[in-house]
Amino acid sequence: xxxxxxxxxxxxxxxLTTRNSGEAVRxxxxxxxxxxxxxxxxxxxxxxxxxxxxxxxxxTIIGKAVPAFTQTMINLExxxxxxxxxxxxxxxPQVLSRANYRTIIRQAxxxxxxxxxxxxxxxxLFEMISPGAVFEIRDQVLKNPxxxxxRVTIQMPLSDDIDQLNKGQIDRNLPEAERRVKDKQxxxxxxxxxxxxxxxxxNTTFFTAGDSREPELAGIRGAAMGSLFTMLVTLLVSFPLxxxxxxxxxxxxxxxxxxxxxxxxxxxxxxxxxxxxxLLGLAVFINFFGMPRSAPVVGGLVLALMTLPTIIIAARxxxxxxxxxxxxxxYGLGASPLQVITHHVLPLAMPGILTGTIIGMAQALGxxxxxxxxxxxxxxxxxxQGPLDPSTVLPVQIYIWADSPERAFVERTSAxxxxxxxxxxxxxxxxxFLRKRFERKW
Amino acid sequence: MNQSISQDTTGATPVTQSDAAPGIKIKAxxxxxxxxxxxxxxxxxxxxxxxxxxxxxxxSGCGKSTxxxxxxxxNDTIDICRVEGSIALDGEDIYDKNVDVVHLRARVGMxxxxxxxxxxxxxxxxxxxxxxxxxxxxxxDLDQIVQTSLEKAGLWNEVKxxxxxxxxxxxxxxxxxxxxxxxxxxSPEVILxxxxxxxxxxxxxxxxxxxxxxxxxxxxxxxxxxxxxxAARVSQKTAFFHLGYLxxxxxxxxxxxxxxxxxxxxxxxxxxx
Numbered sequence: 001x002x003x004x005x006x007x008x009x010x011x012x013x014x015x016l017t018t019r020n021s022g023e024a025v026r027x028x029x030x031x032x033x034x035x036x037x038x039x040x041x042x043x044x045x046x047x048x049x050x051x052x053x054x055x056x057x058x059x060t061i062i063g064k065a066v067p068a069f070t071q072t073m074i075n076l077e078x079x080x081x082x083x084x085x086x087x088x089x090x091x092x093p094q095v096l097s098r099a100n101y102r103t104i105i106r107q108a109x110x111x112x113x114x115x116x117x118x119x120x121x122x123x124x125l126f127e128m129i130s131p132g133a134v135f136e137i138r139d140q141v142l143k144n145p146x147x148x149x150x151r152v153t154i155q156m157p158l159s160d161d162i163d164q165l166n167k168g169q170i171d172r173n174l175p176e177a178e179r180r181v182k183d184k185q186x187x188x189x190x191x192x193x194x195x196x197x198x199x200x201x202x203n204t205t206f207f208t209a210g211d212s213r214e215p216e217l218a219g220i221r222g223a224a225m226g227s228l229f230t231m232l233v234t235l236l237v238s239f240p241l242x243x244x245x246x247x248x249x250x251x252x253x254x255x256x257x258x259x260x261x262x263x264x265x266x267x268x269x270x271x272x273x274x275x276x277x278x279l280l281g282l283a284v285f286i287n288f289f290g291m292p293r294s295a296p297v298v299g300g301l302v303l304a305l306m307t308l309p310t311i312i313i314a315a316r317x318x319x320x321x322x323x324x325x326x327x328x329x330x331y332g333l334g335a336s337p338l339q340v341i342t343h344h345v346l347p348l349a350m351p352g353i354l355t356g357t358i359i360g361m362a363q364a365l366g367x368x369x370x371x372x373x374x375x376x377x378x379x380x381x382x383x384x385q386g387p388l389d390p391s392t393v394l395p396v397q398i399y400i401w402a403d404s405p406e407r408a409f410v411e412r413t414s415a416x417x418x419x420x421x422x423x424x425x426x427x428x429x430x431x432x433f434l435r436k437r438f439e440r441k442w
Numbered sequence: 443m444n445q446s447i448s449q450d451t452t453g454a455t456p457v458t459q460s461d462a463a464p465g466i467k468i469k470a471x472x473x474x475x476x477x478x479x480x481x482x483x484x485x486x487x488x489x490x491x492x493x494x495x496x497x498x499x500x501x502s503g504c505g506k507s508t509x510x511x512x513x514x515x516x517n518d519t520i521d522i523c524r525v526e527g528s529i530a531l532d533g534e535d536i537y538d539k540n541v542d543v544v545h546l547r548a549r550v551g552m553x554x555x556x557x558x559x560x561x562x563x564x565x566x567x568x569x570x571x572x573x574x575x576x577x578x579x580x581x582x583d584l585d586q587i588v589q590t591s592l593e594k595a596g597l598w599n600e601v602k603x604x605x606x607x608x609x610x611x612x613x614x615x616x617x618x619x620x621x622x623x624x625x626x627x628x629s630p631e632v633i634l635x636x637x638x639x640x641x642x643x644x645x646x647x648x649x650x651x652x653x654x655x656x657x658x659x660x661x662x663x664x665x666x667x668x669x670x671x672x673a674a675r676v677s678q679k680t681a682f683f684h685l686g687y688l689x690x691x692x693x694x695x696x697x698x699x700x701x702x703x704x705x706x707x708x709x710x711x712x713x714x715x
Contacts (some may be wrong), residue, residue, distance in 0.1 A: 249619060254521065255521060270564065281449035307513075313464050323558075325556055325558035326560065327519070328516065328519075328552075328554060328556060329554065329558040329559075329560065329621070329624075330518060330560075330570075332514070332516065332547060332551065332553075332554070332625070333546065333547065333548075333551065333570060333571040333574070333624065333625070333628060334546075334547035334548035334574070334575060334628065335544070335570075335574055336544050336574075339574055342562060343570075343574075348561065366580060399528065430622070
């Protein structure tokens with residue numbers, strides 16, 4: 001409307017044509033609306049493209065990850081002979097946990113296949129059971145020592161290759177030499193299936209265990225806990241530091257050469273490749289301060305350094321966007337500068353600061369390179385109990401698994417990506433929630 | 443209070459208690475204000491009488507707002523701003539090193555051009571000043587202050603049932619009266635108003651003008667306005683600023699009927715400005 005009026009004024013004022021201005025406006029209007037439509041189209045196309053890509057990403061990842069959430073198990077009936085487990089009958093947990101359960105499983109499993117006699121076949125046969133099976137029995141016995149002497153059915157995992165075979169990931173039509181499962185093993189597995197001993201169950205191991213060389217025993221918990229501790233350290237270090245720095249620079253610092261230099265350097269810091277921060281962490285935190293290697297505390301500190309500029313920049317722009325009238329109102333009432341900030345400016349800037357924090361934290365959560373430098377890429381089986389325990393983090397775990405040759409790690413890699421994405425979604429949702437709480441009607 | 447302040451006054455302060463004539467609340471003496479290299483005010487001498495409304499008029503950019511903001515040192519928040527000369531409040535130079543700006547602003551309150559209530563409840567808006575200055579010890583005293591202030595600002599009857607609602611939800615005129623109540627709640631001695639009605643409609647403006655007249659009995663008021671009619675209606679004394687100079691200052695009545703300076707005459711008759 002205003003545009004049209006201006007155009008009309010322009011035409012009459014310019015003295016080009018006075019009587020046809022209405023016609024000219026109508027013509028140009030058509031063009032303007034067409035341009036607007038075209039622009040909207042571009043926008044819709046861009047969004048459509050983005051959604052397609054996102055959909056593609058999610059379908060491939062989730063599609064690949066789904067098999068990882070199940071595990072092929074065997075319900076094996078074993079006899080827990082006292083002479084194998086606890087010959088002296090002490091029921092001492094030390095003795096019980098060191099007993100040779102492997103023999104028991106071997107015995108029970110070979111009993112199912114009396115026709116398998118040669119050493120080579122027996123070895124191939126026993127390979128079908130996961131090395132983790134012994135832990136299943138051990139845990140059962142430790143939990144309930146009265147089982148000793150009984151004949152019990154215990155569910156234990158089959159090896160990753162058999163698991164993959166069961167999930168249809170191994171092509172049975174390939175020549176035997178080109179696949180990891182031998183013809184005989186396929187035949188034995190089919191016999192087990194026919195006897196109803198094979199069962200596919202929800203893969204709890206994946207969520208409760210740490211890393212393992214055996215895919216069927218590998219879990220994400222260690223990495224998830226590592227990520228959690230790392231993020232906590234990052235948040236606790238970077239948020240207060242960044243917010244204080246932003247407040248000082250924005251509200252108190254005089255504008256001079258020094259603060260300008262600092263500002264330029266903060267902006268530069270945001271653009272430093274993350275691996276450089278890793279080297280810095282290695283040199284300063286580990287070599288100079290002697291902090292433990294592979295520990296979330298060091299990872300957290302390194303990521304905090306990396307996140308600092310992001311949060312500072314976001315916090316400064318959030319502080320800047322608080323209307324000056326509010327500051328004036330508070331100053332006019334005699335509030336001290338700190339009161340103006342804590343009572344008025346900071347609460348109003350909080351949503352923006354939180355948004356910046358979440359962006360920084362999300363970046364930090366997905367960061368791999370700097371953590372490789374400080375040893376968080378180590379193979380760690382134990383689940384970390386605190387920020388000082390050696391551990392790895394989700395993206396590094398994804399990297400490690402993606403690098404592993406076993407077929408079963410492919411699906412676990414995708415599953416780990418799902419967990420990482422879930423982590424991210426959780427963080428973003430809590431940020432939105434926090435932002436809603438801090439947001440005030442303007 | 444006066445006594446304790448005059449004791450604080452050091453010998454370096456050019457204006458002493460004896461210089462301040464009775465009834466003069468603020469005495470500006472050769473006030474120069476600079477924004478960086480640019481000088482915005484040139485040697486302004488102006489006495490502001492107690493319990494009177496003094497209006498500052500003049501064309502845009504003449505320095506009247508700058509002068510107003512130097513009266514409670516709001517210009518301090520601008521880094522490049524520099525004030526020379528002296529402004530004495532009750533005989534004490536407010537730019538003296540010993541003067542605490544927080545204390546000064548509690549004594550000299552301010553209402554701004556655009557209503558700027560805090561994004562808090564109506565109650566919290568008014569209670570904010572008394573709270574930060576520790577003027578009250580208990581809730582009932584605070585309630586009392588809030589009610590009195592809102593009454594003084596002529597807003598109490600309109601908002602008494604919704605004190606917990608956001609102050610930003612009020613109409614423009616109500617918001618401005620809320621800002622006045624907020625300023626009044628600190629019990630200042632002087633209230634500065636920077637074009638308080640420029641964002642309001644005529645009805646709201648009339649209300650505020652009425653209010654200014656009532657507040658005069660308790661406060662000294664300095665108001666910047668673009669409307670000559672408003673200056674004529676509400677003020678007892680008018681100062682005309684032009685290009686950074688204080689051209690003329692006199693009783694409002696005289697200013698509008700018989701100005702001495704021809705620039706003043708030109709401005710108030712609408713020939714320029």
